[in-house]
Amino acid sequence: MKRVVICFFAFLALAYGRHEKYEGHQLFQLSGPAREIGSLEGKLDILSAKPAARVESNQLQALVRLSPEVKQQWLRYFDERQITYKKVVDNLAEAFRDEDSQIEAARESAKRSGRNIGWDTYYRHQEINDHLDALAAQYPNLVTVINPALSYEGRQIKYVRISTTRFEDLRKPVIIIDAMVHAREWVTTPVALYIINQLVVDAVDSQLTQDIDWIIIPLANPDGYEYTHDEDRLWRKTRSKSHPGSDQCPGVDGNRNFDHYWGTSESSANPCSIIYEGPSAFSEPEIRVIRDVVNQHLERAAMYISLHSYGNMFLYAWGNNGTLPSNGLALHLAGVTMATAIDSLALDNAPRYVVGNAAQVLYFTSGTSRDWTRAVGIPLTYTLELPGYEYLFEVPAQYVEQIVKETWAGIAAGAHYVRSIFG
Structure with missing residues (x-):
């Protein structure tokens, strides 16, 4: 009992110190x-x-x-x-301390139950990578873990390939999903992990693996993610220090680092800006992982989704000028299909999903993954802004299960749309 009390007070001291900057x-x-x-x-x-x-x-x-x-x-x-x-x-600091307490309680509950990965709390980078490796060992005929690169600070970035044909059937379309490009958007990684779970462990719809190959990157920015746990809950960027001014202002906004109208936004040129685009397109090793995955499977890639939080939106190109790609109607129809499936399972207090051109729905942006993937040839590409409910971007752990389940319904609907068009 004494040890538990000591650990609890040590946790409180850490939480107070970590969030003091937001008092x-x-x-x-x-x-x-x-x-x-x-x-x-x-x-x-x-x-x-x-x-x-x-x-x-x-x-x-x-x-x-x-x-x-x-x-x-x-x-x-x-x-x-x-x-x-x-x-x-x-008081933002107090809100973060409350979040820490909820997560700690959920993790303790998970430990007592013996669960590896659940849907009621958040996990750290190494726990997530261990989980992916365990899935590959348990389902070797369906799951392959790829270790493509290290992050700037040397953490292993992993992604999974899910395929009943080991990616050898070149007639099958490919869906690519990434999460946690922005480090503070914690709920995106559980969604990616739940998609993997539904395709592999629960195998709720065999058509989605028989007819489609999947690539899922659950934690694209591990350095930033770990930094949000240990130092600064609101950190958004990578943690690189390869650009002028990086000693005072480290890191790059990963979703401004893609080579589509990169360098055309004055507000993204300042290293101290939260939307800093980096010293060059694809300067970040984390973003090069996404680039290389896309390029490697470009001939078969039918859909790309980047998970973000929050806003209840499916956003498509072109975000830099507000015009539509040549397949704008198909982009909108597929987006509405996914949004409708999510809305059907959403809580009563959740706003309905908005589907539309990113610049028309919001404002102009450059260097985004959504626009670059559409430009290089993937037909259906989206930024998916997940719900936050009344908790905004800081989604409590107890809401994770609701969000992962409703989002899976949308992803499954989108995958069936891909089957009908590209299968």
């Missing part, structure tokens, strides 16, 4: 013209953005973090530009 920081929900909200992306930490309402043209909502030092000047800025705002979190 007194507040979250505000903004509503205003899309142009005004979009212009803030390189200046403020926008935790999410989404359409304010479907009936309101060019109006967005955004969740932003304001420190005590800058809060008043930004509130005046919002007033001057007719951006309305309301406070939704009074």
Whole structure:
């Protein structure tokens, strides 16, 4: 009992120290013209953005973090530009400490039950890699774990190939899914792991593995992810230090590092910006893993989805200028198919999914995986913004099971769409 008490107080001390930098920081929900909200992306930490309402043209909502030092000047800025705002979190540090307590309780419960990976908490990088290796050992005829590269700090990035034909049947379409490009979006990795589980362990629909080959990267940015657990819960970027100014401002936004209109956004050129694009396209080893996977299977790749959080959206190209690809109708139809399946299982308080062009739904972006994968030839490519419910981007562990299950319904619907068109 004494040891348990000591461990508990050690955990509390760690949690308080880790989150101290956000003491007194507040979250505000903004509503205003899309142009005004979009212009803030390189200046403020926008935790999410989404359409304010479907009936309101060019109006967005955004969740932003304001420190005590800058809060008043930004509130005046919002007033001057007719951006309305309301406070939704009074003390971010306290919210993070509550999250830590919930996760710790869920992990202890999982240990007592003897589970390896469950759907009611979050796991660390090594635990996730061990789980993938265990699946490959248990299902050698279906699962292959690939170890393509190390992250900047030397962590192994793994992905799984799921195939009944060992990727040798060149007639089968390929679906590629990645998660955790943005380190703080913790709920994306459980979704990727649950997709693997449904295809391999539960094998709920054999057609999806008989007719489709899958590549799933559950944790694309392990350095950033570990840093969010140990140091800074809101860290978004990689942890590289290969660019000018990296001593003061390390890391690159992985979803601005792809070679599609890279280097065309002034707000992404600042190394200290949360959306810093990097010193060159594909400068990050983590992003080169995704690039190489896509290029290796480009002839058969039919769908690519990058999991992000949060916003309840399927976003498609072109995000850099708001025009549509030549297959814009098919992109929209497949997106609606997936969104409808998710909405059918969503909780009552969840907003319905929005499907649309990224620039038209939100604002212009460059260097994204969604646009690059469409540009190189994958027909159906999306940024999937998962739900946050009333907890916004900081999804409590007890909501994970709901999100993974409803999202799987959407992924399965999208896969059947792929079967019908490309199979």
